[in-house]
Amino acid sequence: MRTATCAPFTGETAxxxxxxxxxCQARVLYAxxxxxxxxxxxxxxRWFETGRAHYMRIRNMPYSQVEKSGLSLPVVEAxxxxxxxxxxxxxxxxxxxxxxxxxxxxxxxYVICCGGKELVRGYTRxxxxxxxxxxxxxxxxxxxxxHGPPGAD
Amino acid sequence: MRTATCAPFTGETAxxxxxxxxxCQARVLYAxxxxxxxxxxxxxxRWFETGRAHYMRIRNMPYSQVEKSGLSLPVVEAxxxxxxxxxxxxxxxxxxxxxxxxxxxxxxxYVICCGGKELVRGYTRxxxxxxxxxxxxxxxxxxxxxHGPPGAD
Amino acid sequence: MRTATCAPFTGETAxxxxxxxxxCQARVLYAxxxxxxxxxxxxxxRWFETGRAHYMRIRNMPYSQVEKSGLSLPVVEAxxxxxxxxxxxxxxxxxxxxxxxxxxxxxxxYVICCGGKELVRGYTRxxxxxxxxxxxxxxxxxxxxxHGPPGAD
Amino acid sequence: MRTATCAPFTGETAxxxxxxxxxCQARVLYAxxxxxxxxxxxxxxRWFETGRAHYMRIRNMPYSQVEKSGLSLPVVEAxxxxxxxxxxxxxxxxxxxxxxxxxxxxxxxYVICCGGKELVRGYTRxxxxxxxxxxxxxxxxxxxxxHGPPGAD
Numbered sequence: 001m002r003t004a005t006c007a008p009f010t011g012e013t014a015x016x017x018x019x020x021x022x023x024c025q026a027r028v029l030y031a032x033x034x035x036x037x038x039x040x041x042x043x044x045x046r047w048f049e050t051g052r053a054h055y056m057r058i059r060n061m062p063y064s065q066v067e068k069s070g071l072s073l074p075v076v077e078a079x080x081x082x083x084x085x086x087x088x089x090x091x092x093x094x095x096x097x098x099x100x101x102x103x104x105x106x107x108x109x110y111v112i113c114c115g116g117k118e119l120v121r122g123y124t125r126x127x128x129x130x131x132x133x134x135x136x137x138x139x140x141x142x143x144x145x146x147h148g149p150p151g152a153d
Numbered sequence: 154m155r156t157a158t159c160a161p162f163t164g165e166t167a168x169x170x171x172x173x174x175x176x177c178q179a180r181v182l183y184a185x186x187x188x189x190x191x192x193x194x195x196x197x198x199r200w201f202e203t204g205r206a207h208y209m210r211i212r213n214m215p216y217s218q219v220e221k222s223g224l225s226l227p228v229v230e231a232x233x234x235x236x237x238x239x240x241x242x243x244x245x246x247x248x249x250x251x252x253x254x255x256x257x258x259x260x261x262x263y264v265i266c267c268g269g270k271e272l273v274r275g276y277t278r279x280x281x282x283x284x285x286x287x288x289x290x291x292x293x294x295x296x297x298x299x300h301g302p303p304g305a306d
Numbered sequence: 307m308r309t310a311t312c313a314p315f316t317g318e319t320a321x322x323x324x325x326x327x328x329x330c331q332a333r334v335l336y337a338x339x340x341x342x343x344x345x346x347x348x349x350x351x352r353w354f355e356t357g358r359a360h361y362m363r364i365r366n367m368p369y370s371q372v373e374k375s376g377l378s379l380p381v382v383e384a385x386x387x388x389x390x391x392x393x394x395x396x397x398x399x400x401x402x403x404x405x406x407x408x409x410x411x412x413x414x415x416y417v418i419c420c421g422g423k424e425l426v427r428g429y430t431r432x433x434x435x436x437x438x439x440x441x442x443x444x445x446x447x448x449x450x451x452x453h454g455p456p457g458a459d
Numbered sequence: 460m461r462t463a464t465c466a467p468f469t470g471e472t473a474x475x476x477x478x479x480x481x482x483c484q485a486r487v488l489y490a491x492x493x494x495x496x497x498x499x500x501x502x503x504x505r506w507f508e509t510g511r512a513h514y515m516r517i518r519n520m521p522y523s524q525v526e527k528s529g530l531s532l533p534v535v536e537a538x539x540x541x542x543x544x545x546x547x548x549x550x551x552x553x554x555x556x557x558x559x560x561x562x563x564x565x566x567x568x569y570v571i572c573c574g575g576k577e578l579v580r581g582y583t584r585x586x587x588x589x590x591x592x593x594x595x596x597x598x599x600x601x602x603x604x605x606h607g608p609p610g611a612d
Contacts, residue, residue, distance in 0.1 A: 027359070034183040034184065036531060041533075042184060042504035043501075046337045050333075067394075074497075074500075076540065077541065078500055081535065082535050182512065183508060194384055198348035199490040202488050216548070220547075229388050231348075232384070235382050242521060242523035340490065340493065343494045346489060
């Protein structure tokens with residue numbers, strides 16, 4: 001397992017990084033750990049969701065609002081690389097970035113750090129689905145919110 | 154913590170026991186354990202659900218069928234007593250019993266054992282709710298299925 | 307299901323309440339919900355852990371420190387009453403209180419509210435266990451921290 | 460999302476398939492679903508663990524035995540593609556294959572199907588770690604068990 005310092009996303013300039021990232025925290029519970037004494041690997045997907053929800057919320061486009069408009073963004077692909085383990089009571093930094101916004105899909109990237117060290121990297125890819133469960137085009141307002149800086153509120 | 158052998162439910166005669174109980178198994182995954190090296194206490198509520206679903210299925214009344222009829226049985230109370238810990242890879246016996254079927258609620262009781270030893274006892278109490286989310290009367294067919302012996306198929 | 311406003315713990319005076327309670331928040335993720343469109347009942351036990359950990363941390367006695375001293379506080383009983391459902395994206399208030407500190411056990415009580423309405427009430431009872439897994443006496447420093455007000459830091 | 464029939468692993472001949480695959484089942488609980496009415500995406504990583512544990516158990520090399528020998532196989536990478544959703548009460552087929560056994564790592568592949576349709580494909584990559592948490596060489600007995608056919612018992 002390679003050790004990495006908790007750098008910004010690869011290839012990200014300071015400016016674009018400010019625009020298209022969000023950062024929040026999570027504290028490791030016993031509920032998150034497993035019998036090896038470290039965080040169970042599937043738990044990180046939950047924190048990816050925490051990061052993604054936070055990213056959208058601070059752009060004044062909480063995911064619950066997307067759903068009220070009749071759309072959903074189901075996960076169609078998920079990936080995680082585990083570099084170092086997190087342990088009970090660790091305070092984690094969850095960094096989320098929108099990596100790609102396509103015609104009918106979105107890709108988020110995540111870095112989870114603790115004490116300045118990268119623990120886990122990953123991404124999720126999401127389809128855009130209408131109320132009938134059919135793939136559909138990403139609405140312009142949602143595209144702009146995903147691409148834009150955090151909101152003013 | 155008291156140690157108890159994995160006895161039938163208290164006050165249960167052999168005959169009634171056969172009628173109103175169900176037994177199934179679960180293998181402990183790492184996903185179920187926590188950093189103390191034993192099963193996380195909330196995981197047992199999941200196995201209670203496993204037991205409850207199994208109880209209803211073998212009476213030819215799977216919970217999915219109850220839902221198709223428009224009713225749901227949300228948990229309104231849950232209780233668990235933890236006597237001994239389960240550990241990774243343990244093969245658990247989940248014993249489920251219908252303890253009470255009221256006018257508009259049902260109570261299931263559970264005993265989870267391993268190697269003939271009782272690990273956890275508990276119960277869940279369920280309301281009967283119609284499609285508008287209002288408490289409603291338990292239909293007679295469901296009452297009979299809950300009270301009756303496993304089905305023939 | 308009865309509806310209740312999010313009152314302080316029963317029988318609690320303003321003063322004692324300030325001393326022996328803690329309050330924190332949790333945002334409902336999709337990970338916490340189930341196919342009925344509301345929070346899965348076992349998820350609340352996780353938030354009880356969140357509340358308990360917060361209660362101890364703000365008294366400068368994080369649970370990880372208890373463990374470093376060689377003791378653990380395994381859950382030996384858990385109880386929850388579900389009054390109203392929480393839904394995706396709800397911002398929950400988790401109120402935690404130490405209800406009883408015995409010679410060798412501790413009991414926490416929890417109320418989870420949203421928008422001023424009580425959703426779930428419950429408690430957990432914990433043994434005090436030494437490194438050999440044997441019940442042991444609660445150390446005086448831990449007893450004082452549990453009984454006392456939040457710390458100064 | 461493409462629809463695929465539940466074919467054997469790509470490029471797998473009938474013979475090698477028999478040798479290096481395992482199949483088991485899981486029934487979808489409410490605990491596994493989310494408020495979108497389908498299985499929460501992280502739950503599949505749990506079923507990957509179910510498949511992996513089953514694969515090793517039927518080769519008379521349960522993971523708990525690997526641990527007793529002092530080794531562990533932590534997940535260092537996980538990937539999943541979600542083709543179609545699973546829903547409450549679905550009976551899933553979990554197909555597991557050892558895709559690669561390296562000097563100090565193992566890769567498992569998974570296909571989860573329901574009713575003959577592929578729902579999810581994925582893989583996990585595992586390091587081999589000694590009791591000090593250092594990467595170590597895969598023991599020959601474990602290599603043989605992973606490569607071999609199910610055991611006789």
